[in-house]
Every structure is written in C-alpha cells, then in structure tokens.
Amino acid sequence: MSLFLSPLGHGIGRRRVLVVVVWLVLLVAALAGARTLGTHYDNTFSIPGNDSQQGQDVLASRFPIASGASGQIVFTTTDGGDDDVTTAKTEIEKVLDRVGDLDAVSSVTDPFADGQSGSVSKDGEAVLATVQFDTMTPTTEQQDAVQSEVATADGGVEAVVLGDSAQHLLDIGADKRNSFTSSPRYWHTSPGRSTQ
Structure with missing residues (x-):
C-alpha cells in the first residue's frame, strides 16, 4: 500500500x-x-400490481377513514392512589373530543365504549385510544396539534401519544409503563407506508 x-x-x-x-x-x-x-423529498412509495399495494388501494377506496396514519394515546392516572383511570373518564373523553375535532383527524376511538375490549389495562391504571388521521403522512403541524390537545389533560390524568405498538402497555405493570410513556411520541402508518 x-x-x-x-x-x-x-x-x-x-x-x-x-x-x-x-x-x-x-x-x-x-x-x-x-x-x-432540488431539496424536495418525497417519501411516498407504491409498487403497482403488487398484492400489498392492491390491498392498500382497496382499503383506501372502500374504507378511506381507515387508510390514513394512526397513533395511540395512552392515558394514566397521576395521583398514585388506588383510583383507577376510569374515575377520570370525563377528563379523558374531553381530551378525546378535542382531538377528534381537529381537521386532520378522521376518527378517535372511545376506550370506554361497549365493544372496546382491551382498551383498559388489567390493573385499571391505563387507557388506550386510537387516533386515525385522514392522510397517510400527517404533517408535523397536525401531529403537534394532537400532541397539544393531549397535553391539556388534567384532573389527575397524564397522557402520551405513541404508535400502534402501545397496546402492550396495557399488559405490563405501572412501573414499567411509566418508562414507556415518558419516551417521545411515535406515529404509525399503514403497512407498506413510511413512518415518522
């Protein structure tokens, strides 16, 4: 050399x-x-004719509400007492109503509604709600708007926005759950699409 x-x-x-x-x-x-x-970056991705892409196209045409990006909001109680999160149902529903009123949000699940099994943790200290956007890639401003509404939770309720992987938080204890809910927010998009 x-x-x-x-x-x-x-x-x-x-x-x-x-x-x-x-x-x-x-x-x-x-x-x-x-x-x-130029400096324009495009993170859209499609492979015409691919089975997965055909499935995404069918989903977007038949169920447009379900074809956008989604995130989950985890609500926990902050008082540290024996009260479970269902005692804060009114505050949680207020936050979810405000999130649902945002322009970019197509739907928000009510974790207390009949038929929403698995939305409340076994120990009763956490509740999970899903936010469905009307676009595949919500803008930073749209995500920040959801985050701002979630941050208004009070009355002994703490909330954090995460991706679809938040379901496992309902199955673990409160001590482990606190370490997850203090991490940054993550958004999930439908399969085959990019994430932020």
Whole structure:
C-alpha cells in the first residue's frame, strides 16, 4: 500500500495548485448538482400490481377513514392512589373530543365504549385510544396539534401519544409503563407506508 501512497503523495505535493483547483471544481459541480436536483423529498412509495399495494388501494377506496396514519394515546392516572383511570373518564373523553375535532383527524376511538375490549389495562391504571388521521403522512403541524390537545389533560390524568405498538402497555405493570410513556411520541402508518 505504501508503494502506491508514497508516489501519490509526492505527485500531489508537486502539483498542489492543480489538486486544489480540481477539488474546488468538484465541490462546485457537487453543489450545482444538488441545487439542480432540488431539496424536495418525497417519501411516498407504491409498487403497482403488487398484492400489498392492491390491498392498500382497496382499503383506501372502500374504507378511506381507515387508510390514513394512526397513533395511540395512552392515558394514566397521576395521583398514585388506588383510583383507577376510569374515575377520570370525563377528563379523558374531553381530551378525546378535542382531538377528534381537529381537521386532520378522521376518527378517535372511545376506550370506554361497549365493544372496546382491551382498551383498559388489567390493573385499571391505563387507557388506550386510537387516533386515525385522514392522510397517510400527517404533517408535523397536525401531529403537534394532537400532541397539544393531549397535553391539556388534567384532573389527575397524564397522557402520551405513541404508535400502534402501545397496546402492550396495557399488559405490563405501572412501573414499567411509566418508562414507556415518558419516551417521545411515535406515529404509525399503514403497512407498506413510511413512518415518522
């Protein structure tokens, strides 16, 4: 290797002005190429004819409400007492109503509604609600609007927005659940689509 590098180094040293000029030309060419290609990034993805894509297309045409991105809100009690989260049902429903009124949100599940089994944890200290967006990739502003509404929870209720993987939080104890709900929010999009 040194047999190659030694002559290369001597050649660069003898023609240092030429080497600097070549590097500057390459830099200018790279910047011009980047500017020409633009800075618009597109994270949409489709493979026409693919079974998965056909399924997504059918879902979007027949069930447009269910074809957007989704996130989950986990509500827990903050008083540390023996009260379970169902005692804060009114506050949780107020928050969910405000989230449901946002323009980008197509639906919000009511965790206390009949037929919503598995929405309340076994120990009664956590409740899970699903937020369904009307687009596959909600903007940062739309996600922040949901986060802002969720942050207004009071009356002994703490809430955090997570992705679809939040279901397991209902099956673990409160001590472990607290470590998950203090992490940043994550949004989930339908299979085959990008996530944020």
